[in-house]
Amino acid sequence: MNHPVVSVKVYAAVFAALLALTITTVAVSKLELGEFNFIAAMTIAVIKGTLVVMFFMDVRRATSMTKLFVGAGLFWLAILLVFLLSDYLSRGWRPALHWL
Amino acid sequence: MADSETIVAPHPRELQHHFDDSAQQLESSTLGMWVFLVTEVMFFGGMFGGYTVYRDLYPAAFASTSHFMNVTIGAINTGVLICSSFTMVLAVRSAQLGQKKAIIAFLVLTLLLGCVFLTLKGVEYHEKWVEHHIPGPGFQYADARYAHQAQILFFLYFAMTGMHAIHMIVGVGLLTVLIVMAGRNRFSGAWYTPVEMIGLYWHFVDIIWIFLFPLLYLIGHTQ
Amino acid sequence: MSAILPFASTEARTNYLNVDYGWKSWLFTTDHKRIALLYLFSITAFFFVGGAFAVGMRLNLLTPEGLFSHDTYNKLFTMHGIIMVFFFLVPSIPATLGNFLVPLMIGARDLAFPRINLLSWYIYIAGGIIALTAIVRGGVDTGWTFYAPFSATYSNTHVILAALGIFVGGFSSILTGLNFIVTIHKMRAPGMTWGRLPLFIWGHYATSLIQVLGTPVIAITMVLLLLERVLHAGLFDPSVGGDPVLFQHLFWFYSHPAVYIMILPGMAVISELVTCFSRKAIFGYNFVAISSIAIAVLGFLVWGHHLFVAGQSMYASMAFSFLSFLVAVPSAIKVFNWTATMYKGSVSFETPMLYAFGFIGLFTIGGLTGLFLATMAIDVHVTDTYFVIAHFHYVMVGGMVMAYLGGIHFWFPKITGRMYPEGWAKFAALVVFAGFNLTFFPQFILGYQGMPRRYAHYPPEFQVLNVMSTAGASILAIGYLIPMIYLTWAWRKGPVAPQNPWNAKGLEWEQAPSPPPKYNFEHPPVVTEPAYNYSGEEQEVKSGG
Numbered sequence: 001m002n003h004p005v006v007s008v009k010v011y012a013a014v015f016a017a018l019l020a021l022t023i024t025t026v027a028v029s030k031l032e033l034g035e036f037n038f039i040a041a042m043t044i045a046v047i048k049g050t051l052v053v054m055f056f057m058d059v060r061r062a063t064s065m066t067k068l069f070v071g072a073g074l075f076w077l078a079i080l081l082v083f084l085l086s087d088y089l090s091r092g093w094r095p096a097l098h099w100l
Numbered sequence: 101m102a103d104s105e106t107i108v109a110p111h112p113r114e115l116q117h118h119f120d121d122s123a124q125q126l127e128s129s130t131l132g133m134w135v136f137l138v139t140e141v142m143f144f145g146g147m148f149g150g151y152t153v154y155r156d157l158y159p160a161a162f163a164s165t166s167h168f169m170n171v172t173i174g175a176i177n178t179g180v181l182i183c184s185s186f187t188m189v190l191a192v193r194s195a196q197l198g199q200k201k202a203i204i205a206f207l208v209l210t211l212l213l214g215c216v217f218l219t220l221k222g223v224e225y226h227e228k229w230v231e232h233h234i235p236g237p238g239f240q241y242a243d244a245r246y247a248h249q250a251q252i253l254f255f256l257y258f259a260m261t262g263m264h265a266i267h268m269i270v271g272v273g274l275l276t277v278l279i280v281m282a283g284r285n286r287f288s289g290a291w292y293t294p295v296e297m298i299g300l301y302w303h304f305v306d307i308i309w310i311f312l313f314p315l316l317y318l319i320g321h322t323q
Numbered sequence: 324m325s326a327i328l329p330f331a332s333t334e335a336r337t338n339y340l341n342v343d344y345g346w347k348s349w350l351f352t353t354d355h356k357r358i359a360l361l362y363l364f365s366i367t368a369f370f371f372v373g374g375a376f377a378v379g380m381r382l383n384l385l386t387p388e389g390l391f392s393h394d395t396y397n398k399l400f401t402m403h404g405i406i407m408v409f410f411f412l413v414p415s416i417p418a419t420l421g422n423f424l425v426p427l428m429i430g431a432r433d434l435a436f437p438r439i440n441l442l443s444w445y446i447y448i449a450g451g452i453i454a455l456t457a458i459v460r461g462g463v464d465t466g467w468t469f470y471a472p473f474s475a476t477y478s479n480t481h482v483i484l485a486a487l488g489i490f491v492g493g494f495s496s497i498l499t500g501l502n503f504i505v506t507i508h509k510m511r512a513p514g515m516t517w518g519r520l521p522l523f524i525w526g527h528y529a530t531s532l533i534q535v536l537g538t539p540v541i542a543i544t545m546v547l548l549l550l551e552r553v554l555h556a557g558l559f560d561p562s563v564g565g566d567p568v569l570f571q572h573l574f575w576f577y578s579h580p581a582v583y584i585m586i587l588p589g590m591a592v593i594s595e596l597v598t599c600f601s602r603k604a605i606f607g608y609n610f611v612a613i614s615s616i617a618i619a620v621l622g623f624l625v626w627g628h629h630l631f632v633a634g635q636s637m638y639a640s641m642a643f644s645f646l647s648f649l650v651a652v653p654s655a656i657k658v659f660n661w662t663a664t665m666y667k668g669s670v671s672f673e674t675p676m677l678y679a680f681g682f683i684g685l686f687t688i689g690g691l692t693g694l695f696l697a698t699m700a701i702d703v704h705v706t707d708t709y710f711v712i713a714h715f716h717y718v719m720v721g722g723m724v725m726a727y728l729g730g731i732h733f734w735f736p737k738i739t740g741r742m743y744p745e746g747w748a749k750f751a752a753l754v755v756f757a758g759f760n761l762t763f764f765p766q767f768i769l770g771y772q773g774m775p776r777r778y779a780h781y782p783p784e785f786q787v788l789n790v791m792s793t794a795g796a797s798i799l800a801i802g803y804l805i806p807m808i809y810l811t812w813a814w815r816k817g818p819v820a821p822q823n824p825w826n827a828k829g830l831e832w833e834q835a836p837s838p839p840p841k842y843n844f845e846h847p848p849v850v851t852e853p854a855y856n857y858s859g860e861e862q863e864v865k866s867g868g
Binding site for chain 2: 005006008011012014015018019022025026029037038041042044045048049052053055056057063065066069070072073074076077080081084085088089
Binding site for chain 2: 502
């Protein structure tokens with residue numbers, strides 16, 4: 001918390017990167033890439049989110065406890081989404097594994 | 101952690117009685133805000149879960165409705181929020197440096213950008229109203245094959261963006277309070293905790309939008 | 324070394340109770356101890372409201388053809404569930420004993436955010452009033468589980484009010500959890516390392532993690548339900564392509580961990596009681612502490628066991644079943660550790676320990692029957708029967724409520740500065756135990772024999788067991804009323820208590836007077852010994868030191 005003040009240049013660089021990534025994601029979305037559209041969009045979103053968390057929210061220089069809580073929040077979101085989807089995605093499996 | 105046996109020196113005005121020292125108070129506030137943000141992640145997470153399930157169940161309806169998403173407004177709004185995060189972080193930096201005029205300037209900019217976002221959102225919602233795409237008794241969808249499913253998808257669209265907008269409105273309110281406090285000289289290099297905490301909140305709301313934008317506006321066009 | 328002051332006159336000394344008078348000093352307090360009492364009175368009131376519905380239910384079930392119509396009975400069990408789960412069980416121990424004791428046990432002057440603590444009580448009251456409004460305006464009949472599409476589309480009752488009440492009340496839980504997490508991390512006294520924390524604190528820390536991570540999901544679920552009720556967009560309506568199972572997933576993602584929010588504080592109390600009344604340090608401190616965290620984490624991975632017959636995929640069900648078996652392990656570890664603590668300890672049978680014994684036995688039965696339910700093949704037969712009802716009442720009432728009563732009695736002298744009458748208290752504990760078992764054991768048999776839950780009328784062959792259950796319920800009710808009377812009496816007129824009547828270890832006993840002053844400690848504590856250092860004291864006595 002008593003960290004040295006970050007220079008405006010660093011913030012400006014992150015800001016520019018975020019804008020550039022936004023333009024990129026809109027451009028990519030216009031291309032016909034099938035499933036890859038989703039992967040590309042999500043990857044870019046994750047990069048943008050990480051930049052905001054690390055630089056604007058200063059998690060880069062935060063205590064281990066803060067990092068742990070950020071990680072835990074994301075992990076719990078993953079639990080919700082993964083387990084939820086696991087039901088829907090595995091409903092179609094029965095016929096294939098009827099020998100079980 | 102403070103040594104409890106030292107004589108308590110005259111303490112800063114902002115130090116509350118149950119804390120040993122300012123460092124403990126700041127660390128507590130920061131941890132508290134992060135715990136709160138974790139709760140917000142889970143709060144939005146439920147809706148992201150619902151969205152994912154219905155996108156998986158109804159890909160064709162999803163593709164159909166995606167043509168009605170206003171990508172232009174969405175993209176501009178994304179840019180607006182990113183700008184507002186930039187001005188917010190500069191406001192916190194100004195507070196660190198004790199630059200009163202700069203704090204107020206950047207907070208006001210952030211607030212204005214937030215209002216621009218909400219205005220554009222209002223324009224977008226109005227568009228949806230005109231097209232009868234707001235779920236409820238007035239809902240109508242041109243492609244009869246997907247009418248029911250489209251209503252569900254639009255419901256999720258409004259729930260997610262609406263909840264986000266409510267958080268923006270709260271943020272605008274908090275920024276107003278900060279501007280008043282800054283105007284009254286409450287912040288200095290030694291204490292600017294509320295600016296930092298509300299900054300964290302503001303960035304979080306930006307991050308939610310960073311994910312909402314591609315999921316709701318960009319994906320599904322080319323399916 | 325425990326510091327037992329001679330019978331000190333509390334009247335002469337200023338404490339948190341008499342430092343300020345008047346309603347403003349209570350309604351605008353930020354003292355965690357006063358807020359704990361505000362919660363205590365409101366939670367007790369809600370307990371009796373929920374209990375009143377239970378009385379109605381048990382009276383109805385005396386005869387096969389019942390007393391009430393189906394619609395009325397649906398409302399009775401729904402309101403019983405909503406009030407008991409959301410407005411009694413979830414807040415109970417954390418908001419009362421937790422609020423009072425967490426700062427004391429770690430050596431702090433208050434919680435990290437005292438004003439947020441007060442706000443959490445006001446939010447709780449607001450949510451409760453909204454829920455009571457739903458009751459007064461005619462009730463809700465969906466079951467406390469609010470399954471769609473009945474709740475979202477077809478029910479004619481006050482679903483919106485009830486859902487809103489739960490949504491609002493949930494924020495009270497989130498704020499309490501947030502407060503505890505930050506407090507435990509940041510405000511421990513010098514020398515109070517994580518490894519020296521009382522297990523009560525570990526248990527409340529784990530509970531707080533669940534509150535913070537799980538409650539937001541029920542909040543958004545209630546919002547979606549509310550919106551669906553108003554707009555009828557079809558989110559959970561299968562006739563237009565909505566998925567009712569999605570509702571169940573979102574609902575149980577919180578509501579299963581919620582049961583660990585309810586039981587972990589109970590276990591936390593039991594750890595304190597067992598060690599004090601065995602005069603022995605807890606066996607396997609690290610295991611008990613880690614088990615609390617393990618229950619909190621694993622508890623989030625098992626919610627699908629409520630959806631075994633709902634249409635969930637078989638493979639997801641298998642995974643959830645396996646994980647449900649796993650989550651029983653840390654609970655079992657705790658039971659073993661409590662037992663091992665008593666082994667070769669110097670066990671005495673004061674009222675709190677009676678409740679602790681009751682907890683250990685009844686929670687074990689309840690927990691084991693949970694394993695039956697986690698087994699898919701068995702669950703297919705007993706799901707939605709009285710077997711399930713008996714299971715969760717054994718853990719919640721036989722477990723949690725007994726722990727709550729044990730904790731109230733144990734810390735009563737600390738909170739009030741008075742002692743309760745031990746004879747009446749022991750009697751009431753035995754009445755509660757007997758009444759509880761007579762009420763709920765027959766329900767295991769009823770469920771196994773096939774009596775469905777939430778039915779107003781039943782086939783005549785189930786009547787005998789139902790009559791036994793209702794008889795038990797009346798005994799249980801008396802068992803709950805007796806402490807209401809003597810605890811109220813003892814607060815005013817009971818014998819003045821010394822600082823540490825139990826000779827227990829712990830900062831709240833050894834370093835804070837009974838009742839404590841507003842900022843808890845006359846001198847800021849410094850911790851130099853491990854938790855539950857009973858044997859250290861014995862060695863000092865032996866060596867004459």
